[in-house]
Amino acid sequence: MYAIETHKLTKYYGKARGIVDVDLAIEQGEIFGFIGPNGAGKSTTIKTLLNFVYPTSGCATILGMDCVRKSSEIKRIIGYVPPEVEYYDYMTVGELLRYSASFYGLNLNDRAHKLAERFDLPLDQRIDRLSTGNKKKTAILQAVLHRPKVLILDEPTSGLDPLMQQRMFELLLEENSRGATIFLSSHILSEVQKICGRVGIIKEGRIIQIEEIRKLRERQLKRVKVEFGHEVDDQALHEALQTVCGLPGVVRHSASGRGAELLYGGKPGQLLAALSRMEIDNLTVEEPSLEEIFMHYYEEA
């Protein structure tokens, strides 16, 4: 049984596209990153999973329970962090956490206190006096308080400073080692790549790639920068740039001035053989960032 499974999940808001044919299969105990630019459909996917909105077609289950028919049973075992936190202004943080815990029939005051201390969150402050960061912390705390089996976080890093992001990731890893499945969305890959095992990329409502972080790094894409010497005349430079950029295995290239920058996925030997016939001043070969690898997916899809 998967922690989260969707089959051709589709949501249109009237005629506006939300998500189209989203297929996901997330194992129990996974930490899954859901990556895409704004408006790609990350929140719509999450809102459909939680039955905030009804799917247009397709279906989704969480731990085998149908997201529409078993929604309130699902809520018992999940925790959710919204992208923009809006809670009852007239409550204090502590009151909100108590109100939240009461829906599960649990008394979690001790745990609430410990977590609040750890996140420097003042329990006696009113919600409407909280900074954006503290609102986010409140949201994270109310989501993990009842020890959910599946944690769904929509843009949890936004509004948190790096130190608090770090503490949140530690908390998520703890929850994960306890057995919780974690599904988090972000538009910034580098922020979540540290803790995710796999990531799915969504663009314009469709999943374009699901990959293990490890495999992404192993795809052997290299960033190659070459600069040609000044002794090369314009005619030869032009030809050389064309040759380099046209090599098989070059997935992305840009030329500027006397140099070229490539994202290269071909055989290293071929690249070296081609370069050895040219007058090169400078050559660097480096690991591309995951960001770049993803940009490559975006452009391809």
Place this chain on the structure above:
Amino acid sequence: MLIFTNELRQGRRALIAWSISVAAYAAFFISFFGKMDMADMIKSIPEGMRTAFDMDVLDLGTVLGFWAMEGHIMTLLGGGIFATLIAAAMLAKEESDRTISFLYSKPLTRAQIVTGKLMAIFANVAIFDFIVHLGLQLGIVYLAKAEYDAGTIWWLALASLLAHISLASLGLAASSAMSKTKNALPLALALPMASFAIEIIAKASERSEWMRYLSPFYYANATDIVHNGSMARENILILIAVSAVGVALTYLMFSRKDLAA
């Protein structure tokens, strides 16, 4: 149940302010009983107005006849505004404050959310009408110093409650069809105002008499109750039916509704 108690706690100040001020109005109004010469006053009023306020039917020499003339319709209106105001805002305010996603993420069905809110509205309206009619009785006893039949007063209270619940149910149905409080509030005011206007205007002329059946206030009118000592059974049933329609529409629309983006 948690939503119910939370809503009651959150709405207690509004409830106290509304019910105390309308109860004070009732006591103030009734204190004029016996302090003016009714026969003279009535002669000076145009005939249309006289029928509009049932001065032709009511015995203005009794304290409840005096109250039924124009006191009752004002508390119906005041309570109607209060009831539709809280009802219309009850679901819509969560959506425009976006706090609804908090409730949606808790182990509750949509129906349970509606039930909690509905119970809170009914409890608020019931407390309101109780306090208002308590105020009225205190006014009769201590200010007007008149004899009266308490049973009739509680019939008036029940009639008000049913009229208010039917308005609140319609207001709630309307608010579950929209997601912004700013749209729900004008509607909340329009419902009782229109009911009031229809009830007053339609009574004044025979040609528009049929319009009265459109106003929930007609079914809760004081003249019949004071005249008969109780509320007609068909009026009770009609108000309950209107409430049931509003409540059913609310459950139906709210449980099929998408959270506003």
